[in-house]
Amino acid sequence: MKKLDSKIPDGPLAQKWTKYKASSRLISPANKRKLEIIIVGTGLSGASAASALGEQGYSVSSFCYQDSPRRAHSVAAQGGINAAKNYRNDGDSVYRLFTDMIKGGDFRSREANVYRAAEVSNQVIDHFTAIGVPFARDYGGTPETRSFGGVQVSRTFYAKGQTGQQCLLGSYSSLNRQIKKGNVKMFPRREMLDLVLVDGKARGIITRNLITGEIERHGAHAVVLATGGYGTIYYLSTLAVNSNASAALKAFKKGAFFANPAFIQIHPTCIPQLNEFQKKLTLMSESLRNDGRVWVPLKKDDKRQPGDIPEGERDYFLERRYPAFGNLVPRDVASRAVKERCDAGYGVGEAKLAVYLDFRDAIEKQGRKAIEDKYANLFRMYETITGSDPYKEPMSIYPAGHYTMGGLWVDYELMTTIPGLYAIGESNFSDHGANRLGAGSLMQAAGDGYFILPNTINNYLADEIQRPKTSTDTPEFEEAERAVTERINKLMSIRGKQTVTSFHRRLGKIMWDHVGIIRNGKGLEKALEMLEELEDEFWKDLNVTGSTDELNQELEKAGRLADFFELARLMVADALNRRESCGAHFREEYQTPDGEALRNDEEFAHVAVWEYAGKNKAALLHRELLIFKELEMNVRSYV
């Protein structure tokens, strides 16, 4: 059994990263040119890493399944990006950001990694500003900030409700600069279908060219996965519909351990489902909770229009339950509170599965113009989708699957348990514990890509400078390609009666009902049985149209779904094993009398790390104990 070594440097928390960088091995520019790095995914972490490593002179190959790297789903992040600049003079600091993240993650993340993420956040903002990201400015020309859930300072930098788009296009621009210089070679419309190991080290990947269907081999000295999260496992989620877990799952099956797979954030403010063919729930940025007030009628089955319900007959339940943070409680807390009201019968709308997010008071107080300045595009998006005008009547919102805190286990250097395989951005588990705070994903993804990985990967590659280019004409690549082709042929040859989408819908329902906002032992056991039956049915009755040697979107979906089945089982195992409630993971059996999460630090102050044990075998559990030297593990309270 492999031993988990998180490689956290010694010394005081605030000096670990500086100390690490000073002792990490260096590689001369002449040698860097000879070293090849594969980066899968071109979202904020992948594009940042590809450009930063290209700038250093490495030979980088970058892959994405979209037609252009600019389309990766970081583009859809709305509200903002955190940095501990303290431009508002409101008591912020790197230490405060670190504290907020640890507390927000409910004491289930690593102190050293989180501190480092907070530390590089300032460099990230400097960098984005310098490469032309048009952040919002005050009249004096300095950058504006706003508040986000779970914190009491204003540290979120933003570009209206399109901060992710602006940051991603920034990283895309620096990626393009390196493509032009010849340091990065771009491979769009490629899907990674396996990881190739040579002598136990990550040496390449197998991809499918999504236009021609050709199976390709790519070799390198190291492989970086920047492949995002797996929220689409719920079918209905806030994610891009093609987002998937396949790359991470292939790595898992080749020996990379998977950490905390059950930690998945349900975003409280999404536009509810409007029709049965919908597979995307559009998110309404958390920043809206700065000015919007969340409420339901005090009376059950109140059929009146929201405007007709007088103030005294409204229940502003977040403000009522959490007076200190009010509408700005963290996402997990808000999601559960919304579900609680709806389950109790106070929900609004036809299905009674929604609550109001109301801007009436903010518009009255600040004027329509001020609200337009902050949220114009979000309000317009809401009106486009629903046909209702949020300047006039409150938005209806409901939670949906959003962000995965869980992911591939990585050490302090962001390396997985496979030597030479790295995971960055949302695809790793490292910084958000059991719950991510708003505006933390862009911060972490860009930090990983621009500033952390480019200062750790050298420590591994320094041993590789003598190693020639990785040949793909070897038995290892041969075997990986054969296995990939075999699975594709298997999917094509079932020739059953049911479509890929119909299976995905059913998988999503099982996961949402039993491994969603609230979980319990019985439900999880049941989910396991249902998943087994459904997967069995999938491999017997699936129909994939078309052929393998052409652009075939049904085949793409089928492969991703097959991987989701395996991941679903791992998520259930993890949720079952964690017999406590923490952050976004809420087990009904473990709650306080007033319905708040009840942590069990004695038994569960650890990262649950899963090792693949073979087909149809239960994954093996390892534990990385979390030791809090800096902060005391207190009860997270937003009251």
Next chain:
Amino acid sequence: MNLTLKIWRQKNAKAKGGFVTYKMENVSPAMSFLEMLDALNEKLAKENRDPVAFDHDCREGICGSCGMYINGHPHGPVPAITTCHLPMRYFSDGDTIRVEPWRAKAFPVVKDLIVDRSAFDKIQCEGGFISLDTGSAPDAGSIPVRKRDADTSFDAAICIGCGACVAACKNASAMLFVSARISQYALLPQGRTEARERAGAMVAGMDEAGFGSCSNTGACEAECPKEIKLTNIARLNREYYKAY
């Protein structure tokens, strides 16, 4: 509602394409246009027929993947909307809807409604960036940016690279697309240093990729789902003249 769809089907880049007619019944007005196509595709897959291929991903109007002519308009008849956001409530029972891929020399058809837009990436590689290496940035607050300039820069920077401007233009020109990037940087102090080189390089890249010239008809602005303004093209021209 019940609809008749006439959709362009083309097996691959080399094959000859043509319109195929499909009947759709009980389409909910709450669906988006792409959800309606999803419903059609699920029906086709059930009948073991090849579903209609189209690019799509975020489904919230920001990734720029989706895009098709709907009744002759890029992204359909409703202004300031991408295809993924186009609600079916804008159509009526009994309508016939014609769906085609972008038509432009620089965007060859890949399959059905999917076109190859890599020419856009190539133009961006020519100069759509600020030449600054990671690690060398000054403090974010050290260079003030006038609020009006930051806002105007943002309004240009929100281009999603979908290609509707090219599809709308009778010359298949990419001027609006290029001008959006040029403007974003030209308006910021950070981008001024190499503004001249950028304009020259990106315009040359655009010409090389096979896009047509601009004759100021304004069709691009009218069809842009993100309402990128024609004034950006004026700014591009100014920057371009300064380049030589």
